[in-house]
Amino acid sequence: MRILVTGAAGFIGSHVAEALLARGDAMVGLDNFNDYYDPARKHANAAAFREHPACTFYEGDIRDLEALEALFERERPAAVIHLAAMAAVRYSVKHPLLYEDVNVRGTLYLLEMARRYDVQKFVLASTSSVYGATTKIPFQEDDPTDKPLAAYPATKKACELLAHAYHHLHGLSVAVLRFFNVYGPRGRPDMTPYTFTESILQGRPITLFAEGTPHRDWTYIQDTRAGILAALDTPLGYEIFNLGCSRPVVMRRFVELIEEYTGRRAIIEHAPLPPSDPMVTYADVSKARRMLGYEPTVQLEEGMRRFVDWFTGC
């Protein structure tokens, strides 16, 4: 099967691309290598797979409808794994127009291409952030998601809704995957695992919000990747799945793990929780378990050990 992966040079995209090629699929990668974080990292991510004979790689933008059309005409992908996005919550507070443009318009263009070119399956990256500041835990897929705390989750919710419309009107098979705090090798340099590990190793202070009491349901990349491939392979109409670890860990403990694995003490500065951030993320993964055979296998203790090993080049 020929599969288009958007955002293929990113953190999650590069792991998915490698896995598809390893199992024998033909893969078409698309990424615009934007400079939200250092494009050299993305080129390094893509270098891991782009010379593979079953890979075709396009440097381009999901907002370029003409280029998308040419790509679909040439490649005729049977499935799309749509990961390209502006992905950080706090950055969206200052750049909401960019998020609307990339996430909503870009996703709509891809859905339109999927309809026109008879794509069999559309896997859409969404986020745990759509649950907002809900106090009902763990989060279940049919919980209310109509009170986002920032533009980023609002745009992702819009993508979920647009995908539903394409399913309803055109029979497109859609898997919406709500990822929970994904981390691991090649992890995004703006995310906490990376920034805290880097600061602790360099003897610079880290900022802990709300006295380190927020909880996060960290998901190791290998588990997220397995969930994405299962969603790709499972026949579905329109379904939403939480892909988390289902084991939230308090931030203070998260810092202790990095201290243990780096052998350094953290210098901690405290700050209030930003209004864009929830106190807790916590996935109920029973639906993904039941319908996709998804099973998180790497707990934070092991995952952060592997992350610090990768970070330090061990």
Ligand SMILES: NC(=O)c1ccc[n+]([C@@H]2O[C@H](COP(=O)([O-])OP(=O)(O)OC[C@H]3O[C@@H](n4cnc5c(N)ncnc54)[C@H](O)[C@@H]3O)[C@@H](O)[C@H]2O)c1
């Ligand atoms: N990492 C997480 O914890 C997490 C959590 C929830 C949801 N997600 C979602 O998962 C997906 C992948 O996230 P990631 O962490 O790998 O982020 P990432 O930033 O590493 O990857 C996204 C990739 O998309 C590309 N991209 C952005 N705009 C583009 C455009 N207009 N055209 C073409 N390519 C474009 C970027 O260059 C980047 O390589 C995103 O949709 C994100 O919203 C991630």
